[in-house]
Amino acid sequence: MPGRARPERRHLAEPPDVQAASRCVNGCTRGPVARDDVRMTHPNLRADGADRAAARRSLEGLALGDAFGERWFPLFRDPDRAFQEIQARRTPPEAEWHWTDDTALALAVHRVLGEYGTVDQDRLAACFADTFHADPARGYGHGMHVLLPELLAAPERWRALAPELFEGGSLGNGAAMRVAPLGAWFHADLARVTEQAVLSAEVTHAHPQGIAGAVAVAVAAALSVRGELSVAAVAEATPEGVVREGLARAAALPFTTAPWKAADILGNGRRIRADDTVPFAVWTAARHPDDLTAALWSTAEGFGDVDTTCAITGGIVAARTGLSGVPAEWLKRREALPLP
Numbered sequence: 001m002p003g004r005a006r007p008e009r010r011h012l013a014e015p016p017d018v019q020a021a022s023r024c025v026n027g028c029t030r031g032p033v034a035r036d037d038v039r040m041t042h043p044n045l046r047a048d049g050a051d052r053a054a055a056r057r058s059l060e061g062l063a064l065g066d067a068f069g070e071r072w073f074p075l076f077r078d079p080d081r082a083f084q085e086i087q088a089r090r091t092p093p094e095a096e097w098h099w100t101d102d103t104a105l106a107l108a109v110h111r112v113l114g115e116y117g118t119v120d121q122d123r124l125a126a127c128f129a130d131t132f133h134a135d136p137a138r139g140y141g142h143g144m145h146v147l148l149p150e151l152l153a154a155p156e157r158w159r160a161l162a163p164e165l166f167e168g169g170s171l172g173n174g175a176a177m178r179v180a181p182l183g184a185w186f187h188a189d190l191a192r193v194t195e196q197a198v199l200s201a202e203v204t205h206a207h208p209q210g211i212a213g214a215v216a217v218a219v220a221a222a223l224s225v226r227g228e229l230s231v232a233a234v235a236e237a238t239p240e241g242v243v244r245e246g247l248a249r250a251a252a253l254p255f256t257t258a259p260w261k262a263a264d265i266l267g268n269g270r271r272i273r274a275d276d277t278v279p280f281a282v283w284t285a286a287r288h289p290d291d292l293t294a295a296l297w298s299t300a301e302g303f304g305d306v307d308t309t310c311a312i313t314g315g316i317v318a319a320r321t322g323l324s325g326v327p328a329e330w331l332k333r334r335e336a337l338p339l340p
């Protein structure tokens with residue numbers, strides 16, 4: 001699978017996209033926008049059972065993890081130095097921690113839930129495409145650089161195009177990295193969590209294991225809100241295959257294991273696949289279910305696709321904790337979310 005387009009970070013040199021400022025909060029440019037209009041026109045709109053506060057907590061934590069994790073990427077730090085700094089729990093000194101594609105797409109999922117109360121797949125495809133178009137230099141993977149521009153004019157074409165990615169659909173970690181707020185949103189109904197996670201994943205990740213990664217993370221976030229998070233429970237709720245097998249290995253791994261060693265055993269996202277990303281991120285979340293800061297330090301120890309593993313862990317843990325306990329300087333440095 002081709003690597004990610006890492007070197008083109010917008011925030012390294014380019015000024016903010018002025019055009020983007022006139023778009024909706026996360027780049028979506030087409031309607032429906034007004035909530036009341038949606039209520040009148042969309043047959044699936046229902047908000048019962050939705051926990052918007054939990055979803056918002058998860059989204060804030062996902063963005064924090066994404067931006068914090070990004071600081072440890074080799075583009076910004078020599079790996080040896082990064083390892084020493086993480087071991088010393090030394091806060092990255094940069095004044096601004098920008099979030100990446102993980103957060104940009106999670107904002108799109110969150111927006112569609114806010115509009116419809118459910119995942120409307122064509123609308124989600126449109127929001128993904130608009131979000132990418134508004135700011136394509138957020139570190140998107142190769143598959144999204146191929147797919148999302150194609151959806152800009154015809155969002156409904158995801159049905160034909162997503163399965164063609166990587167000859168059978170993407171099994172990357174992209175559907176998992178954006179889905180934790182959805183799990184928090186529907187946490188009261190785990191069957192609905194699974195159903196909605198599948199819908200959200202299919203728009204870009206047609207491979208069953210790409211979808212399984214999303215189900216696992218959404219369920220983990222839901223269980224986190226409920227105070228019931230365990231790796232074994234997440235594994236049990238995950239469809240059969242390599243993601244579930246990785247979670248089963250994670251469930252058997254004692255929390256006394258050093259996180260860097262756990263990442264060696266479980267994977268750290270280096271292969272950008274759901275099965276080498278989700279088990280470790282869920283394991284660190286379950287290791288620190290009430291301490292977001294500790295969870296993110298542990299996840300960063302694993303390196304690999306560290307913005308994404310930290311985004312997943314952050315979205316899961318913060319669904320329960322919110323940002324409480326996070327150092328004020330972290331909150332000050334994380335790029336703000338374009339939300340009211």
Ligand SMILES: [Mg+2]
Nearest residue numbers: 100101102307
């Ligand atoms: Mg990213």
